[in-house]
Amino acid sequence: MKAVVMAGGSGSRLRPLTIARPKALVPVVNKPVLAHILNLLKFHRITEVIITVYHLADQIQDYFGDGSELGMLIRYSFEESPLGTAGGVKQVQDLLDDTFLVISGDILTDVDLSALVQFHRSREALVTLTLKRVADPLDYGLVISNPDGRITQFTEKPGWGQVISDTVNAGIYVLEPEVLDRLRPHQSYDFSQDVLPSLLEEGAPLYGYIAEDSYWCDIGTVPAYMRAFSDVLEGRVRHIQLGQELGNGVWAEPGVEIAPDATIYGPVYLGQEVKVKGGATIYGPAMVRDFTIVDNRAQIERAAIWSHCYIGESAEVRGAIVCSQCNIRAKSIILEGAVIGDNTLVGRGTVIHPNVKIWPGKEIETGITVRNSIIWGSQGRRVLFGQYGVTGVVNVDLTPEFTAKLGTAFGSILPKGSLVTINRDPHRSPRMLKRALISGLPSAGINVWDLGTQPVPIARYYTCQSVAVAGIHVRLSPYDERMVDIRFFDHTGANLDETSKRRVEQSFFREDFRRVYLDEIGTIAYAPAVVETYLRSFLQSVNRDVIRHARFYIVVDYANSPVASVFPTILNEVGCNVVALNANIDESRLAIQPYEFQADLERLGIITGTLKARLGIRFDVSGERIFLVDDTGKLIPDSLAALAFADLVLRFHPGGTIAVPVKMPDEFELVAARYGGHVVRTRTDARALSNAACGNNIVMAAAGNGSFIFPAFQATSDGMMAAVRLLEYLALSDIPLSAIVADLPPSYTLHQAISCPWEAKGIVMRRISQHFRNEEIDNTDGIKIRFGKSDWVLLLSDPDYPLFQVYAQAPSQPLVSERMASFVNLVLEFQK
Incomplete structure (x- = not known):
């Protein structure tokens, strides 16, 4: 063969x-x-x-x-x-x-x-x-x-x-x-x-x-390489001969010299003619390749030292890689995860911090501390992107230096000379990081249009309608003021797809950025007519006369967000009488605790009911999501609001198609059937819903978390458009929202998060698939096991945390509780 x-x-x-x-x-x-x-x-x-x-x-x-x-x-x-x-x-x-x-x-x-x-x-x-x-x-x-x-x-x-x-x-x-x-x-x-x-x-x-x-x-990454050579030394790989064993897990090639007072703790490999001088200590697993000298009192611990290197007196190399022909001078310290490229000189007393990479042929000065990679950058994160973009603690995970490099990495995957829009919320932390991003993008030859502090739907729409090839929004995390999310858009305004995310991560982690010449550095300017562009198209997309004729009296909670600077103009154009809450932009209120959010919703319900208003609407800080209170002051749960929206939309678009994630209840199909409509099921991430919204005959997409897409206007979530569409359909139907909700079929669902170590997730998913192999299984997103009509369990792996998200539906509340309890026990058992 x-x-x-x-x-x-x-x-x-x-x-x-x-x-x-x-x-x-x-x-x-x-x-x-x-x-x-x-x-x-x-x-x-x-x-x-x-x-x-x-x-x-x-x-x-x-x-x-x-x-x-x-x-x-x-x-x-x-x-x-x-x-x-x-x-x-x-x-x-x-x-x-x-x-x-x-x-x-x-x-x-x-x-x-x-x-x-x-x-x-x-x-x-x-x-x-x-x-x-x-x-x-x-x-x-x-x-x-x-x-x-x-x-x-x-x-x-x-x-x-x-x-x-x-x-x-x-x-x-x-x-x-x-x-x-x-x-x-x-x-x-x-x-x-x-x-x-x-x-x-x-x-x-x-x-x-x-x-x-x-x-x-x-052996595709530095950690994998470290693991591989350690596994060889620890005997986990068969058929590999390591030379002569000197005892206690120490293997040596011919010509090795070990001083009597040197100490070596296996497993350790010493290559041809390696010299270990007096007082030196080597802790395995470690490899020291041919013709290398480990000088007096030097310490090597869990490290890989390649050929023709010199490790100086009292120098320390811990958990690092030193490539060929390097000179590590006396009393230098190289720490965990660092990589020293070929032909590099590290000066006496220098400290190389963890995960720093030194490209070949460098000379590091004596006595300095190197916290960042030389020429090329580095970061110790496993991945960049999570569910909400690139997320981290301000000035700890997301520093200006890190963020500038992130901007350069993003710019490096885009065409040179192209345009990127950038937006932020009003808090000072996103402001700082936005400026760092702006500094990184032009260095890769990218022109930047600064949108200021606009609601996210406006930033997405403007990105799509302009000549921009991508966009960025920097926001404070809605529930933790220490955290910031950096969200990246493509040219349509939708979240980056997985391929583009991987390209950004590769650019970032490979530290192989595009650095353009002086006359190719990108420009920075304020974008023209941002709000005007959005409002003009928005008002042309809705039936203003129908809404004006209904003379709505509503309550709107702006959540102290930039939506308060735009949406009142829209409501004035459609003739609504409005009671506004939290209408002042306040950076101290952009991130609130969940209990504060719930209290605000309850207050909205009380005010709406007391004033006998037709509707109560609460925006999230980004302006992408809305939360509804009906005309009786009752808060409508997010999934029920999505179902009510589906009913209203299909009344006036019979035969249309709506898109919802696989975690949503089967009642969407029942509602669609009333009007000869159809339902497309998608994965649970925002990008998948945006992709589905671009399909044929899609009239609406709903995520079930207050996020709605009306693709006739834009194929991304827009809370302002959702609110006005709701007013339009309520005006056309002349039916109060409470009556729409009351006419919906009942559904019995549960959701629970289950802890699971990262390393056990694949095992659990495999065992669940095998356990239910005789049932109908849907792998659109995670594993959805269907037992019958309106009777299923969905297991989703959380992309950001060591958790599973479990959703269940059944024909009755006792049965769905039983389904959930049984399935949770099974997931916990399969982790053992």
């Missing part, structure tokens, strides 16, 4: 380790990771290998040659441009005339390849994938298979809402040669994104071999 080893990756997430070498040549203890893969192939008697190369290809060819020193036959396939995992294999099709194996050259594994091939042949498969169970499947391709191994579903790099198992694609395949016949030469194809999903749709026999007892690690 022949094997194709994919070794074309540049390893951008591993920088600066991969600045001077391809990812496949990054050393893991005693050999490059690609050498470990070749040894594994040879162990399983696969000795004829084709290596596909692209980035720094000559280095790989120079290192391995024709393979004769390994007892193998190695050929190389050079890609002029990246062809993807499958496109690179297609290029060597003429060398593959029988069943062959494809394996990534930048993973560390001891998978039983012989058993994998035997499994493939026993199933008569067209393609067999190696699958591995992982605790955190977000960065991998998720694969679902049935008990005999036949694959039923792929999900490439899922969000937590899409995680329904913990088995991922390990990047090792056995294929029949005819798979390549369907690919066109010289085109880019990816196995996981293009070839395999296409084969699955055609019903081809695709199987997954779960490598239960095997080791597997994708």
